[in-house]
Amino acid sequence: MTLDETLDDLVVANRILAHENVVDGFGHVSVRHPERADRFFLSCSRSPALVTRDDILEFDLDCNPIDQRGKTMYSERPIHGGIFQARPDVNSVVHNHALELIPFGVTAVKLRQIIHTAGGIGHEIPVWDIRKGFGEKTNLLVSNMAQGHDLASALGPNRVALMRGHGAAVAGPTLRDAVRIAIYVMVNAKLVAESMRFGEITYLTDGEIEATDAMASAPLSMDRVWEYWKQRCGM
Amino acid sequence: MTLDETLDDLVVANRILAHENVVDGFGHVSVRHPERADRFFLSCSRSPALVTRDDILEFDLDCNPIDQRGKTMYSERPIHGGIFQARPDVNSVVHNHALELIPFGVTAVKLRQIIHTAGGIGHEIPVWDIRKGFGEKTNLLVSNMAQGHDLASALGPNRVALMRGHGAAVAGPTLRDAVRIAIYVMVNAKLVAESMRFGEITYLTDGEIEATDAMASAPLSMDRVWEYWKQRCGM
């Protein structure tokens, strides 16, 4: 994908995440520069539903803007920079507050894969609590690089980290994968919450978690659902 | 119904299932060829919300395309072929991942008829687990005829089979019946899940299950609700 196509896709990704209720007025999505791994793209401070191509800014991995063009920036850029620095395999990060995820970040219940369409959410979904490293008086935002590194460290080699009382960070090999995983980890959370009320749950096996990851990211599945989401949000 | 009308109805069926949230980006619906029982129609690989007449392909009951016309195909065609081979009384199959159904496929709770509008879902709704026949490392998809036959065998003489960690297959005597049953088995599942929290449930009696099946498939009911669903999805 060219730089130009990547930036167009980043706008579409913003709109899809808003339309599918992964983000509301808050939340954001980034993509690593396709031609240089030490840069990434992210919107200026604007709700994802409203992001246009002109809102996209370029950052280095310490989250400094290459050319700020007078725009206000998201304070939580370090979520993206922290993960891009720690994970060369990750080319896109989604940060969101999807309601379905919150209970798994503030209670002892583990979020595990319950449906094949959630392929890619991984074997383990850790919970990061900002209090551990930064005390009891923060506003919970990841607003400096120390916090970004700490979150990336909690994420480890996984795809999704929950953030206590806040939301989640989703890391994908591509922009479209990150969007897909952000949507289906939310669906998966809703299904676990509902199924818990029914009694003991049969989750996917380790082999199924791996096989559905490969299945869900393959073009036969990914292209179909991307066309669908894109059409739904009017792009 | 002529072949031409049947194919138009298949497009409408796709759109209805999408609009009523039985399917999302995934899921599909087929109809047996009205003039030859050894063929069926199914869209190429596209989300049901977007399917047009041009997307419809014809298949034999082993799921080989009669004329593929360069299009990508759904990998789960064997759900349809398997059931059409085993069940001459079935002329339409819906495959979906409706969220309301998933908990009943991953826990011990049985899905039974709780409301008269669900007439046609049958006395028994079995759960099929792909692990029994195909091991712990599949991607859960029904992607070959052996799996399709196994699913059809689990379905037996019933209308609906749940698929563990995946979704459901719905088999109807006509296309419109299959769509109607797919919608109302989902509504029924939602109502059972909610009523479970209230205590012991009075389900329909065996006699009521049979009488509501006849009632719901009669034109007085079927035509009214089809007109409604069709108008809602803008067709």
Add this chain to the structure above:
Amino acid sequence: MTLDETLDDLVVANRILAHENVVDGFGHVSVRHPERADRFFLSCSRSPALVTRDDILEFDLDCNPIDQRGKTMYSERPIHGGIFQARPDVNSVVHNHALELIPFGVTAVKLRQIIHTAGGIGHEIPVWDIRKGFGEKTNLLVSNMAQGHDLASALGPNRVALMRGHGAAVAGPTLRDAVRIAIYVMVNAKLVAESMRFGEITYLTDGEIEATDAMASAPLSMDRVWEYWKQRCGM
């Protein structure tokens, strides 16, 4: 209100009930003839969302059409005729399958008033089970006058009767009151279901049930919300 205005309002009532999800493809609403108490108006067999002025038919209280004009009729007209015969104070009946009401008809939990906006749902909401009078093999529909009378008898002097495995009948002094009560008894049911999970509930007192009935039916409240619902459904 003139006959002409009444019939226009009946069309609006159909559309409002559909838009507010009190009815889906099924359900219906009637109004007594404003000039002669032995007649009522009801749509022909059509989903409420689609009803137009031309669909309205006139019936006597035994549910015979005055002039059928070649149209198909709802089979459950006896819900309306039965209640209009038994209750001279009732001028409008809504029959619906609102999902929120179903659990209260199939379990032992009583539906009681929990919020002031539900003023008018009454002190007591009985549950009618068609099996008591008509055996275990019906299709649950109220399709003859004997069943209509039985349901009206179960309703007694109340505003709402739940129907086991089926839905509800709502009886109002005016058409707009019946619509309002049908909407807010559904909202009230949702709130009771949710609050049950929290522990013991403080319901409204008997005095509050009476005072909120008077409040909710007064023009200050009724006119405001009718204007709102009418605008929402595009009428």
Add this chain to the structure above:
Amino acid sequence: MTLDETLDDLVVANRILAHENVVDGFGHVSVRHPERADRFFLSCSRSPALVTRDDILEFDLDCNPIDQRGKTMYSERPIHGGIFQARPDVNSVVHNHALELIPFGVTAVKLRQIIHTAGGIGHEIPVWDIRKGFGEKTNLLVSNMAQGHDLASALGPNRVALMRGHGAAVAGPTLRDAVRIAIYVMVNAKLVAESMRFGEITYLTDGEIEATDAMASAPLSMDRVWEYWKQRCGM
């Protein structure tokens, strides 16, 4: 903000609250006169979704209209007058019946902050029961100044007071803050209700409650979400 801008914003606030389901046909929002602290603005009796600039009336703090212009008035004006008299720091009041809040007003469960976006809902959310001061036969409405003062007294120095069997009053330092708090206290309630089912909840610490209040009301957050809500409701 000028008086003219304030009144425009009040119309937008009405539309946002309706679109985000904080209010339905009922509920209202007021703003103190920006130039004289002994007056406030509130719509005439109309659903918030329909309010236009011409509907706005001016009141003194005893809720007498300055110029009624022949319009019908909300009966619950004393919610606003009562709070404006007691709280010079409050410049806007939202009254609503958001469904998510009702269970916390009729059971013993306390509503506490569970997510950072709810910054501003405060350390304590008291529940006011009209029966304590006005007996068991009211219609639950706050329809005179004695009731308004009693509610304001229950609110105390807090941001939100729940009203048993009725809804809530939200008091904000600015109009936009009051709207924001009204939306997110509803989101927060939904999240607490869901998380309760998972087991023991980790709520925000006292320090986090204060830090997220400052964060959420700062322009970086407030301006972004206001632009989003305004666009969503078509204003």
